[in-house]
Amino acid sequence: MPYLVRDRLFIGNINDAAEILQSESTEFTFILSLLSSASITFFTEWRSSLSITTKEIRKVYVGGSESASKSEDDASGKSQKLLYALEYAGKDLKLVRMGVPLRDMESENLLDYLDVCLDFIDESRKEGSVLVHCFAGVSRSAAIITAYLMRTEQLSQEDALESLRQSCEFVCPNDGFLDQLKMFEEMGFKIDHASPIYKRFQLKVLGDLYNRGERIDSSKFGADPGLPTAAISSEVSASTDGAKPMPAFRCKKCRRLVALEENIVGHEPGEGETCFEWKKRKNNNSLNRYDEHECSSIFVEPLQWMKTVEEGALEGKLSCAHCDARLGYFNWSGIQCSCGSWITPAFQLHKSRVDISTI
Numbered sequence: 001m002p003y004l005v006r007d008r009l010f011i012g013n014i015n016d017a018a019e020i021l022q023s024e025s026t027e028f029t030f031i032l033s034l035l036s037s038a039s040i041t042f043f044t045e046w047r048s049s050l051s052i053t054t055k056e057i058r059k060v061y062v063g064g065s066e067s068a069s070k071s072e073d074d075a076s077g078k079s080q081k082l083l084y085a086l087e088y089a090g091k092d093l094k095l096v097r098m099g100v101p102l103r104d105m106e107s108e109n110l111l112d113y114l115d116v117c118l119d120f121i122d123e124s125r126k127e128g129s130v131l132v133h134c135f136a137g138v139s140r141s142a143a144i145i146t147a148y149l150m151r152t153e154q155l156s157q158e159d160a161l162e163s164l165r166q167s168c169e170f171v172c173p174n175d176g177f178l179d180q181l182k183m184f185e186e187m188g189f190k191i192d193h194a195s196p197i198y199k200r201f202q203l204k205v206l207g208d209l210y211n212r213g214e215r216i217d218s219s220k221f222g223a224d225p226g227l228p229t230a231a232i233s234s235e236v237s238a239s240t241d242g243a244k245p246m247p248a249f250r251c252k253k254c255r256r257l258v259a260l261e262e263n264i265v266g267h268e269p270g271e272g273e274t275c276f277e278w279k280k281r282k283n284n285n286s287l288n289r290y291d292e293h294e295c296s297s298i299f300v301e302p303l304q305w306m307k308t309v310e311e312g313a314l315e316g317k318l319s320c321a322h323c324d325a326r327l328g329y330f331n332w333s334g335i336q337c338s339c340g341s342w343i344t345p346a347f348q349l350h351k352s353r354v355d356i357s358t359i
C-alpha cells in the first residue's frame, strides 16, 4: 500500500502503481513513475500478466524538443535524451501518468529531472491525488519527494528527508542523490544553470561519462565564444540586462576570445573535494593564509575549440584555435590549482597566457 506523505501525496513501489493502474477506483488520478524506462512496457515486462491501456499525450526531450511520435529509443544518430513521457493510462484512461527515465545509480543525473517532476506533483495535487513511485519505493521516489518537500516547505535536505521518514521509515535515497539534493538546497531550491554549483556538477557528470568509456564529442561541450554566433548565449542575454559589460578571456598572443565568464567553473580556493589529507590539515591550521595562495589558473567547462579534448585522451595541452599558442592543460582525472584545490575533471587556462577584458 502507498504511504501518505502529505495531503494528496503518496509514495510507493511498482506494485502500488500496478494496482492503481489496474483498479476501478478513482482515489488516484496522477502517477509519477521513476523507472529506468519511461515506457509503460516496463510494467508488462516486469509482470507479463499485466495489461495496461495508455494514450500518449506528449514526449519531451532534454533541451525542450517535443514529439508525439518518436519512440524512446529512436535515437536516429544524435542521441536525443528523453526527459519525460506523459500519457493517459489505466481503466478508461482516467489516470495521467508521467514516466521519467531514471536509474537508481549514484552517478545518475537527478537534478535535471527535478523541475519537471516537482511541477508535475504540484499540478497534480491541485486536481487530485498523486502517487510518486519507483521500483522499490526506497531511493528514487524518496529523492524526488524529498526535493518536493524541500522546495514547497523550504526545508533543508536533512529536515525534508527526516520529515518523509515520519511517513515511510525505510526510505533511503542513494548517496549520489543525497549529494545532488544538497546542491539543490545550496542553489535555493531551484536548478540554476549559471551557478558554480551546477557547473561543477555538470562537469562531474561529464567526467563520469568519460570514465565509463563513453566518447565525449564536442556536442557536449560549451559553445566556442570565439565564433561570432556563439559570443553571447541566449541564457546569458536573458539573465543579464544586456548592457552590462561581461568579463571575457582572450589569448594573450592573438587576442582571440577563448572563454566567457559563463564558461568558468569556479572553486573555493584551498578547498577540494579530493584534497589530500595533509593539505586539509595544513589549511585548517592556517585559514587566514588563503589569500597568499592566489589561483594562477582559471578552470572552464570544455569548449568547442578544444580539439585535443575531443580526440579522447585522458590529458593534454590546450592550444589557441587561432595562433596555436599554449593556453593551458586538461586532465579528466583532475588538476590541482595553485591554491591547493583539486578540480576534477579540469580544463585549465593559465592566467599568464590569457588577458581579461570585457565584451
Ligand SMILES: [Zn+2]
Binding pocket: 267, 268, 269, 270, 294, 295, 296, 337, 338, 339, 340, 341
Ligand atoms: Zn584555485
Ligand SMILES: [Zn+2]
Binding pocket: 251, 252, 253, 254, 255, 256, 320, 321, 322, 323, 324, 325
Ligand atoms: Zn591565440
